[in-house]
Amino acid sequence: MRVIIYTGKGGVGKTSMACASACKIAKSGKKVLVMSTDPAHSLGDSFGVKIGRDATKLSDKLYAMEIDTVYESEKSWGSIKDYIKNLLTAKGNGGGIEVEELLVFPGLEELFSMFKILEVVESGEYDTIIVDCAPTGETLALLKYPERLSGLIRKVLPMEKAVVKTGGKLIEGIMKVPMPEDNVFDDIEYLMDKMERLQKLMLDKSVVSLRVVTTPEKIVINEAKRNFTCLYLYHYNVDAVIVNHIYPEKAMEGYFSKWQKLQEDALNEIKESFSEVPRFYVELQDKEIRTMEVLEEVGDKIFGESDPSAVLFENEIYSVDTENNTLRIYLPFADKEELRLEQDRNELIVGVKNESRKFPMPSEFAGYDIASAKFADGYLNIRFEQE
Ligand SMILES: Nc1ncnc2c1ncn2[C@@H]1O[C@H](COP(=O)(O)OP(=O)(O)O)[C@@H](O)[C@H]1O
Ligand SMILES: [Mg+2]
Secondary structure: OEEEEEEOOOOOOHHHHHHHHHHHHHHOOOOEEEEEOOOOOOHHHHHOOOOOOOOEEOOOOEEEEEOOHHHHHHHHHHHHHHHHHHHHHOOOOOOOHHHHHHHOOOOHHHHHHHHHHHHHHHHOOOOEEEEEOOOHHHHHHHHOHHHHHHHHHHHHOOOOHHHHHHHHHHHHHHHOOOOOOHHHHHHHHHHHHHHHHHHHHHOOOOOEEEEEEEOOOHHHHHHHHHHHHHHHHOOOOEEEEEEEEEOOHHHHOHHHHHHHHHHHHHHHHHHHHOOOOOEEEEEOOOOOOOHHHHHHHHHHHHHOOOOOOOOOOOOOOEEEEOOOOEEEEEOOOOOHHHEEEEEOOOEEEEEEOOEEEEEEOOHHHOOEEEEEEEEEOOEEEEEEEEO
16 A cells, blocks of 8 residues: 655646556556545546546546545534634633634644545555645645644643543533533544544655655745755655656747756756655646546656656655754765765755755754764764854
8 A cells, every 4th residue: 555645836736747647557557546635626627527525436447536625624623623612702711822723723624634545545445545735835734733733632622531521510610611522522532543543654654655746946946845854854755856847958949048057957956955866857748737648648758667656765864863963864875085064054065076965954953053074874964053
């Protein structure tokens, strides 16, 4: 079972890449489901078929689903939300700011979409699940969830079920806070349990891979870099970067000739920033990427002989050790004599021979300076000190 999540800025081609890889995998004989968590669904547009919140069969091995976030959120969260609203309207106010915070928790909807993914994974019905995500921001917010959300829920609803059962009415009297019904507690327990299973799944590198889609444009690359670092620091496995919208050489003649240099620079930047990870390049096609036929064709163009359902890369590229103020960077094949290290304000530049690689400064060490660096066994350990 594999879950492959495509993420990236809006409009870079996430949906197209997700659908194209799904088509290629289905053609190889595996049963595939493409799921979209983006509230602005566009799987239907891509395949040219209407797709619903239940799996819609597109071909022998290919299925698609557009997750209905409102429906999923009501299913997981409905009774809890009603109770929280009760708390808010209750006299004496049941928790103030925190209760309100829970209702507007950023990206909460996305979390409920992820629960749907978990449900499908646990059903074991498919060999591969491809996820077409909402633009970067929401996806990232989601990663911080499990702890933050469960912490908040515990804070707002501190009482254990058993206590409430015996002393509910009494507490209600003293605190002027309505006590939740038993089923609310059951729902909370169920929710917490699902959250734990979701987190475990997301961190299982043999199952879940994330793929960052970018285009060769400065602003998009910057966001892809931030996204990439963040995913790594949370220990998710990014196993490929897909560079879409590359202008073919032919198109660079005449009017677009000035773009050639810009694109070259951008492609170099991509190489320097994501050098350890497999990169796949996709030219701007002479038509929109729609319908199964075109998607299959593009799937072959992107991946060639590679199998898009495989784990394409699995190695920790960098990790942060906050206890020792150290950043550890994986630099296979580097030679100690050939290493150079520079610190820009927001970036570390590591030179290996004639090539340089850039790593964003971890936010944990913002305002810190490099104190020392040591290279051993293919890893560069950089220790930071506060200025
Ligand atoms: N390499 C490409 N060549 C031609 N058209 C493309 C390419 N990549 C994406 N498109 C088109 O660009 C539009 C946006 O792509 P889409 O995959 O929906 O992006 P996202 O899901 O990231 O918002 C779609 O109309 C799609 O067909
Ligand atoms: Mg999309």
